Amino acid sequence: MTTRITGADAVVxxxxxxxxxxxxxxxxxxxxxxxxxxxxxxxxxxxALVSLHEHRHxxxxxxxxxxxxxxxxxxxxxxxxxxxxxxxxxxxxVSLGGEFAACLPNRISVxxxxxxxxxxxxxx
Amino acid sequence: MLLVTxxxxxxxxxxxxxxxxxxxxxxxxxxxxxVDPALAAQASAxxxxxxxxxxxxxxxxxxxxxxxxxxxxxxxxxxxVDAELIPLLTRARALSLASGGLFNPGIGKLLALWGFQSDxxxxxxxxxxxxxxxLVARHPGMADLHIDGTTLRSANPALQLDFxxxxxxxxxxxxIEHLRRLGIHNALxxxxxxxxxxxxxxxxxxxxxxxxxxxxxxxxxxEMQGDESIVTSGDYERYFKYKGKRxxxxxxxxxxxxxxxxxxxxxxxxxxxxxxxxxxxLLVAGxxxxxxxxxxxxxxHVMRIAANGTVQMTPLLAQRLHFEAAPAPxxxxxxxx
Numbered sequence: 001m002t003t004r005i006t007g008a009d010a011v012v013x014x015x016x017x018x019x020x021x022x023x024x025x026x027x028x029x030x031x032x033x034x035x036x037x038x039x040x041x042x043x044x045x046x047x048a049l050v051s052l053h054e055h056r057h058x059x060x061x062x063x064x065x066x067x068x069x070x071x072x073x074x075x076x077x078x079x080x081x082x083x084x085x086x087x088x089x090x091x092x093x094v095s096l097g098g099e100f101a102a103c104l105p106n107r108i109s110v111x112x113x114x115x116x117x118x119x120x121x122x123x124x
Numbered sequence: 125m126l127l128v129t130x131x132x133x134x135x136x137x138x139x140x141x142x143x144x145x146x147x148x149x150x151x152x153x154x155x156x157x158x159v160d161p162a163l164a165a166q167a168s169a170x171x172x173x174x175x176x177x178x179x180x181x182x183x184x185x186x187x188x189x190x191x192x193x194x195x196x197x198x199x200x201x202x203x204x205v206d207a208e209l210i211p212l213l214t215r216a217r218a219l220s221l222a223s224g225g226l227f228n229p230g231i232g233k234l235l236a237l238w239g240f241q242s243d244x245x246x247x248x249x250x251x252x253x254x255x256x257x258x259l260v261a262r263h264p265g266m267a268d269l270h271i272d273g274t275t276l277r278s279a280n281p282a283l284q285l286d287f288x289x290x291x292x293x294x295x296x297x298x299x300i301e302h303l304r305r306l307g308i309h310n311a312l313x314x315x316x317x318x319x320x321x322x323x324x325x326x327x328x329x330x331x332x333x334x335x336x337x338x339x340x341x342x343x344x345x346x347e348m349q350g351d352e353s354i355v356t357s358g359d360y361e362r363y364f365k366y367k368g369k370r371x372x373x374x375x376x377x378x379x380x381x382x383x384x385x386x387x388x389x390x391x392x393x394x395x396x397x398x399x400x401x402x403x404x405x406l407l408v409a410g411x412x413x414x415x416x417x418x419x420x421x422x423x424x425h426v427m428r429i430a431a432n433g434t435v436q437m438t439p440l441l442a443q444r445l446h447f448e449a450a451p452a453p454x455x456x457x458x459x460x461x
Binding site: 096 | 319342361
């Protein structure tokens, strides 16, 4: 049996070659800058590692009471905390690998973790 | 299969130790590369002690060594302080004078008047104009602080010290010094966005993202070269709003009012305290004067983003900075410093 590459085969191979870089860049390149998971820390110690790809609310007990977190579409934010300033709530969503948000009075913080974080730390 | 192998190799565990420490009224992030876990834990404990000591020594509105100094400064008589306090006082004085007083840690009274010496953000109208003008007219500045050995004297009873503008940079420098003494040579310390790194993240440089001063994302990134600091001062960090107007916590000592010409200034320098003082001074400086101030402070890597979004950058920083935001902003390259 002889093996010949037909025109259809060539199209399939060409499409695969075109798609491969696209898939690589989409799922491992550009998108990798978005965090995949978030570390949740109490007093600087990690107490949970959560996926950022399901919409959910979390209540985390801190020294003053519960901090409420929301996870949605690859992002995480504080939606309430028993602190006076609500600085954590004002800081909004974090989504990039290396980014973090914290409720200092309640000693609760979250840090986004990417597959291969694009940045080791964020300057602001 | 080769592709799968290649992709999986990216996610293997790395000898990276990361910890967050609640200190300095903030969250301090420490990353250590290739360090034995026991040594990393020891380093973390040491740095926590350092940060707590700095916080309690230099706190501007809770009883501290600094508030005791400030009480003495209201009187003309000379007084003695602990020798360990002198290095920061001397350094801050020199940086302030070099900046032409634009970085001025002697305006504690103005900061208090604006309500920025508080754990809570100010909530209400800005202070009365005559009260601001009265404090500005007394010209408190670091030239009024005389340091002779461990003896201090104030030549101006309006002088009240507040090191909020350089406290994080000072702490980061001390942390890096202590990590080195522990034999750690690949590390990153980030205190409230003020970063200093030494060495590398394994085989590659430490990579830093610079937050967009006007948006939620990352504006630019830079790879650090060995021992370097990067600090950004912005009008978005601490502020309050009253009747729709934003009032930044960074005050122009000449007017007594919050800065409003620049959104942020990023400075790259060998050490964090200089980068910290310079980023504050250059944020205060006007669009036409910041380059002279940068030259006087010896900083050569600067990015200044004006309130209208205009980006000015020195050539040395432009060679290394990579814009992540698309489209990249138009950059005006200034003359080398």
